[in-house]
Amino acid sequence: MDSIQAKLRQLPAVDRLLAEISTDINIHSLPHGLVVTALRQVIGETRHLLLQGHDADISTRSIVIKAKNQLLKQTRLSLRKVVNGTGVVMHTNLGRAPLGERAAAAIKDIVEGYCTLEYDLATGGRGTRYAHVVDRICDLTGAEDALVVNNNAAAVLLTLSSLAKGREVIVSRGQLVEIGGSFRIPEVMEQSGATLVEVGATNKTHLQDFSKAINDNTAAILKVHTSNYRIIGFTAQPDPAELVVLAQQHAIPVIDDLGSGTLIEMIAGGWQEPTVKASLAAGIDVVTFSGDKLLGAGQAGIIAGKKQYINVMKKHPLLRAIRIDKLSLAALEGTLLEYQLGTALTNVPVQRMLHASADSLKQQADQLEELLSELKDDGWQLAVVAIQSQAGGGSLPAVGLDSYGVSLNIAGKSAASIERFLRQWHVPIIVRIQDERIVIDVRCLTCADMEIIQQACLALAKGE
């Protein structure tokens, strides 16, 4: 007890610590109050440890280091770049689609100054934010008109609220989709004020199921792309063109929530993602899809289809609440331009990564292994391995994309501890653990990312 009391008395005072820490160039410019709070907190924690009978370093040096680390954490941005070594291309937790250079440049060009967001250069008068992308969307999809909002969840909500509030919407029981946590078709339907009418069975829904459900109060038929699951085996859904004919007989629209909504053919592992163009060509009246899934732009929801329906949405009060901001709009326009120029497969990162050939991925994995090869002398086991990546983000469900990666383990270190080290690197590196080994999938890595991995691994080997 005596020694605890003695140690408590020896804890350095804030003033002394301040004198020590404030000469540090990184701390010098920080507000005095922030520094004092950090010091007090570390002193408090140290005192607490001592009172509980634990040993604690009470040297000025140790307390200053801890306070500096804490200040570093507080003053560092929380939303930061990471290296995606998971191979999941549209990783929702890691920000979904990385932008291409043109989209990033479009943002950079407008972000620090003013821009033509709602200004018409031809007339010098007011314009609309939608004008920048609507013609491009129509050009790429064959739609009559289009609208863009904050995200696809908002696009579905606006579509249903505008076209079906207070009336019924028919959906197949096989398509009552839930997307990552909070987006569920039945709940969005409820929010919109429309009444969900479920028809068919989980595995099979026939045209007749829809036709039997249509009555005077039916506002629309909703198709939902089962973007993150598959129903296989004994299954059926009516052909979209048949649904369109049925809906036309009753003068109601067919709405198609495509979710990922690709602009170009996307086939992998025997699974084909429906294109927006094909859906509209089949006569679907309104299509909704995400900007940051297969399209590869920023967060956005795109609504494309017949003018008569889009016009109703343009006047809906909800539109203002869910409108797209200028940064996402710039990313969207820059990305759409790549598709118009025919350069999407190389210049839109999501498309490039999804279409990367097994050969080029193997080469990239060889390069990464080469970058790390000097670590083999330090007891590291490295190997290039054939693995499967995932599209993620509600696309190509249950399809494994053939990929390559580098697996590593280190004698005397658990995979979990290596994973943690990489995750806490100054540019966090997110990897998978497979059979007690770290696996870094190269599909989503740039050359710069590979160098970051090299630096982190060298530091790990040196015990930094």
Ligand SMILES: *Cc1c(COP(=O)(O)O)cnc(C)c1O
């Ligand atoms: C992803 C998805 C949504 C939600 O789109 P967000 O852009 O994430 O809001 C809605 N419906 C389907 C079918 C989806 O796949």
